[in-house]
Amino acid sequence: MHIKEHPILAFKRGRRVEFFFDGKKMWGYEGEPIAAALHANGVRVLRRSIKLNRPRGFYCAIGNCSSCLMKVNGEPNVRVCVERLEEGMVVGTQMAKGDLSRAKANPISSSGGGSGIRKTDIAVIGGGPAGLSAAISANQMGAKVTLLDRNSRIGGQLIKQTHMFFGSEKQYAFIRGIDIADILADKLDKEMTDVMLNATVLGYYREDGVLGVEENNRFTKIKPERIIVATGASEKVLAFPNNDLPGIYGAGAAQTLMNEHGVVPGNNVLMVGAGNIGLIVSYQLMQAGINVKAIIEAASKIGGYWVHASKVRRLGVPIYTSYTVKKADGRESLERVTIWQLDKNWQPLKGTEIDLNVDVMCIAVGLSPLAELLWQAGCQMKYIPELGGHTPLRGEDMQTTVKGIYVAGDVAGVEEASSAMVEGSLAGLCAAKSLGYDNGRFKELREEAINELMNLRSGPVSEGMRKGLEQLI
């Protein structure tokens, strides 16, 4: 079902077009992801898995996980969570592996390749709050920037955040995430920053310092003097019986589906994880008119901010702490989840099982830095659970152990948009300065950013973060 009315969002949709799914005629909006159109038509099973023939739907909704491969216009292995719907498209359930020999017939990729190498002062990878802030401050110093994002819209996580942000005025507190994305995009110096959308950085070739980029199905190369990696984070998964049933989605994926594409993920939801993401997405599901049956949390305490927890409690959503998923059930897609209680040693307690009839389960058990590019580049990484997993070592100026490669935002340790923005500014300033650019205010701005970061991280909710960061800098 498409969302008709939303308290915060107005959805801009393309015209209504016809398409075909396994021979059936369906309607969708031109330009929405195929998976969203199918979901709105009640189709949640997108493919059969390659060996075990299990039904699969989408999981991440942003092109990360490959759970959603389908056959589109005869071409197999298309990620339908990002591929856009066109009139008359023929979409089919993919059985097992998909016939690769036909992939060459892909009409999109034959539209001419760019073999020339683009040069730029600084390549910023990722257009979330960190990347945007990096570009803005690098521009301020006088450096030219190429800003790349694989999404069709700029803003990263912000474009799904319908709630008001915390922080102080400087970090746009009380403004909604979606509006912060617009504010930052407006601040970009259009003369100094070349924005490339639908552009995925595929790899970093260490030998010649070149980035390989797929832009709108074409391959191009970029040779920057400095690189700022601001790729954000990806959602963690959970292992339990039938964890791959369609209807079990990353919380961020459900949020993308409903807040970016305007399609409801289902009718009754179980949220797994009471961190900020679990709490906020639960609230947003309720705003979209979807019933959240419960939020469960394996830890004995709510991890997110209490104000967010109180918000969902006032709506009548129960929060069960010390509970985890025992198993999921359903024939073709999710129908029921069994949860059970954990004792002090995290061992499940027999007899505490509760069955919940839900058609959606959202997994919000944390994020981990999306750091493949940093690994490729040979940056030194350290495993720091407080920051989400393997995180790059870096100096105070956000430079990694590889000279010329900087990091900012969630990829440098999963935190918040407020700190991501400040880290971005800092990385932008320092990368520009290292190339000799300075508008005369470098020292002052750098100091300001460092102080701001310290302030943000000074509270008790940032204790883990502080401990983690100490190991990195």
Add this chain to the structure above:
Amino acid sequence: MISNKDHENTIVCRCEDITLKEIRDLIKEGFKTVDEIKRISRCGMGPCQGRTCRQIVMGEIARTTGKDVSELRLSTFRAPTKNIKIGILAEAAEG
């Protein structure tokens, strides 16, 4: 309380269809690094490049070996970060 059957229905690697039972069996057989498990089972070699399953595999190894995840050796990463349509790369090679 959780049976073998349950582990057969718990998917670790969605791309390559590898179950928790298979991973645990491999660890029991002595494959104790992410790389070894990857080479023998293809777990982590699917189109998502292990983004989805790596963390579970690391957790399983850590649990059985009694090590901290931070002590585990990680597999190497090679470009590309996303599997792309063959046509695009072929064309880039030609052009």
Add this chain to the structure above:
Amino acid sequence: MIEKTGVPTPQDLWKVFPPKERLEKGPVAIIECFQRIPCDPCYTACKKEAIQEFEDINDLPQIDFEICNGCGLCISRCPGLCIFIVDQTYSETGVLIKLPFEFLPLPEKGEEVDALNRKGEVVGKTKVVKVQNGRYEDKTPVISILVPKELSMEVRNIRLRKNND
């Protein structure tokens, strides 16, 4: 307990409730913010400077009930949606509560709706007195409702009837 349930205990609440004498004098803000988090827009929202400047952004908000006039401008500026106005002097029969409500459909003035407590349980019914949904509220509408006095420290949300059946 709030760290396990998301619901403040009476002990938590006593710490932030205005004294009885102040409640009897007219509208006042009740800030149900119990955790030190990096956040301060309530301070910047209050033009009367009833909320003390934050020395550290993680501080808990400190409100001076004598300066606060219950204008309610802070309600839609709080990302935690945890500020409420209570006016025990509103009328003989009931207490006026102003609360944030970010859902559709919005209630209409005069509409009878369910009154919910901090756990989302229905504790009575109430009448909507006013709906503020202008530019200032910026999609965080502020709803004024009338409740019996004994529920004025209980009711913190509403639910529309037509949604319920």
